[in-house]
Amino acid sequence: MIGIYNQNELEVQEIIFYGLYALQHRGQESAGIAVTDGSSITYHKGMGLAADVFDEKTLERLKGGKAGIGHIRNTRAGERMYANAQPLVTRYKKGSMALVHDGKLVNAHLIRNDLEEAGAIFQTSMDIEVIAALIAKYIDLGLEEALKKLISVIKGAYALMIMTEDRLIAVRDPLGIRPLVLGILDDSYVIASETCAFDTIGAEYIRDVKPGEILIVNEDGLTSIQTPVPLHSSLCIFEFVYYARTDSTIDGISVYMARKQAGARLASEHPAEADLVIGVPDSGTTAAIGYAEASGIPYGEGFIKNRYVGRTFIRSSPHIREQGVRIKLNALRRIVKGKRIVVIDDSIVRGTTSKKIVEMLRLAGAIEVHMRISSPPVRFPCHYGIDIDTSDQLIGYHNDVDEICNIIGADSLGYLSLEGLMKTVEGSGCGFCRGCFSAEYPIEPEK
Numbered sequence: 001m002i003g004i005y006n007q008n009e010l011e012v013q014e015i016i017f018y019g020l021y022a023l024q025h026r027g028q029e030s031a032g033i034a035v036t037d038g039s040s041i042t043y044h045k046g047m048g049l050a051a052d053v054f055d056e057k058t059l060e061r062l063k064g065g066k067a068g069i070g071h072i073r074n075t076r077a078g079e080r081m082y083a084n085a086q087p088l089v090t091r092y093k094k095g096s097m098a099l100v101h102d103g104k105l106v107n108a109h110l111i112r113n114d115l116e117e118a119g120a121i122f123q124t125s126m127d128i129e130v131i132a133a134l135i136a137k138y139i140d141l142g143l144e145e146a147l148k149k150l151i152s153v154i155k156g157a158y159a160l161m162i163m164t165e166d167r168l169i170a171v172r173d174p175l176g177i178r179p180l181v182l183g184i185l186d187d188s189y190v191i192a193s194e195t196c197a198f199d200t201i202g203a204e205y206i207r208d209v210k211p212g213e214i215l216i217v218n219e220d221g222l223t224s225i226q227t228p229v230p231l232h233s234s235l236c237i238f239e240f241v242y243y244a245r246t247d248s249t250i251d252g253i254s255v256y257m258a259r260k261q262a263g264a265r266l267a268s269e270h271p272a273e274a275d276l277v278i279g280v281p282d283s284g285t286t287a288a289i290g291y292a293e294a295s296g297i298p299y300g301e302g303f304i305k306n307r308y309v310g311r312t313f314i315r316s317s318p319h320i321r322e323q324g325v326r327i328k329l330n331a332l333r334r335i336v337k338g339k340r341i342v343v344i345d346d347s348i349v350r351g352t353t354s355k356k357i358v359e360m361l362r363l364a365g366a367i368e369v370h371m372r373i374s375s376p377p378v379r380f381p382c383h384y385g386i387d388i389d390t391s392d393q394l395i396g397y398h399n400d401v402d403e404i405c406n407i408i409g410a411d412s413l414g415y416l417s418l419e420g421l422m423k424t425v426e427g428s429g430c431g432f433c434r435g436c437f438s439a440e441y442p443i444e445p446e447k
C-alpha cells in the first residue's frame with residue numbers, strides 16, 4: 001500500500017504507480033490506484049501486476065490528484081476475482097471514500113454477520129468492506145471518533161489507509177502486526193507498507209506508524225491520534241524472514257542486517273563440510289552471504305533468477321507453484337558442477353520448491369546438496385493475512401527434520417532455531433508475532 005497527500009505540484013498517480021512497483025513483492029494478483037481532486041474520487045484497478053494494470057492512458061485519466069492511495073494484493077485461492085481488487089471505493093452519507101488494507105481481521109465474519117442481520121449488503125469477501133461499513137455506521141460520531149470506535153471493534157492484523165475527498169488517513173493495528181511507515185516527499189506526506197517504496201520515489205523516511213496510531217493528513221498538515229495498545233506489540237517476524245524487501249527497514253530493524261545475521265547464526269548452529277555456499281534468490285541470498293562469511297566457505301551465485309516471474313510462494317495453485325520454480329530459477333552448471341553445495345533458503349512452507357531446488361542442483365552436477373533454512377520449520381497457520389492457511393499444507397507440521405530432508409532429497413537439512421531467529425531482531429524494542437513457528441498467537445481467531 002502507498003498513499004500521498006499532495007502539498008506540491010506532484011503527479012500523484014505516477015508517484016503511487018512507482019511506489020506500487022517497488023512494493024510488488026507483497027502481492028501480484030491485483031493492483032489499483034484511487035485519487036481525489038479535492039471534491040471527487042476517481043480510480044482504476046485490475047487483475048495482475050501494477051505494470052499490467054496501468055499504462056499511460058489509465059494513468060493520464062488519474063491526473064490532477066490532491067491525494068491518492070494505491071494497493072497491490074496477494075489473495076488466497078478462491079478469493080481471486082476483480083471484485084476483491086483494492087482500493088474499495090464506496091459512498092456513505094457524508095460523501096465517498098477509498099480504502100486499502102494489508103492484513104486480516106480475526107473477527108470480520110462475526111461483524112459481517114451482525115451487519116447483514118441489520119440489513120447490510122456486501123459485494124466482496126474482503127475485510128475492507130466490513131471496515132468501510134463500520135466507518136459508515138459510526139460516522140455520525142465524527143471521523144476521529146468513528147475511527148477510534150472502529151479500532152475498538154475490529155481485531156486482528158491491519159495496516160489501513162482511507163482516503164476521503166479531502167483527507168488521507170492511515171491506521172496501524174494496536175499489535176503492529178503489519179508494517180506501515182511515514183515519509184515526506186518535498187512537503188507532501190507519504191505513507192507506505194515498506195521504506196523501499198520511499199527510496200524508489202525519492203521520499204525521506206520520517207518514522208514508522210506506531211501500533212494503534214491513527215494519522216490524518218489534510219490541508220492543515222498531519223494529526224496523530226494514539227489509541228490504547230497492549231503492553232507488547234507483535235510485529236510479524238516473517239516479514240524479516242521472507243515477506244519484506246531486503247532493502248527495507250521495519251520498526252527500526254534493517255531487513256538486510258536481520259537476514260545476514262540469520263545466515264551467520266545458521267552457520268554456527270548447522271555447519272556443513274562443503275565447497276560453496278549459494279542462496280536461493282532473492283530472500284535466501286543475504287542469509288547465504290552471512291552463512292559464507294561466518295563459515296569461511298566461499299559464496300557463489302548458483303542460481304540465475306528470471307526477474308519477470310512472480311514469487312512462487314505467493315502463487316496459490318500447487319500446479320502453478322510447481323511450474324513457477326522452474327520458470328523462475330535456473331542452476332548455474334559451471335558454478336555448481338562437481339561441488340558440495342550448501343544452499344540457503346529463507347523458509348520451507350509446503351516443500352515443493354525445496355524439492356525442485358535440490359533436483360535442479362543435482363541435475364546441474366552438484367555432488368552433495370546441504371539445505372540450510374534461515375528460519376525455523378513453519379508448522380502452524382497464519383491468521384493475519386500471510387497465505388499459510390491450514391497446518392495440512394505445511395510440510396513442517398506433519399514431518400520432523402529428518403523426514404523433510406528425505407522428502408526434499410537433500411544430503412542434510414538444518415533450520416535456524418527460533419531463539420537464533422529472535423536474536424536477529426534483538427534490541428528493536430518491539431515485540432514479535434511468531435505464531436507460524438511456535439503457535440503462540442498474539443490474538444486468537446474468533447469462532
Ligand code: SF4
Nearest residue numbers: 236238382433435436
Ligand atoms: S503467524 Fe507467522 S506469518 Fe502470520 S503474522 Fe505471525 S509471524 Fe507473521
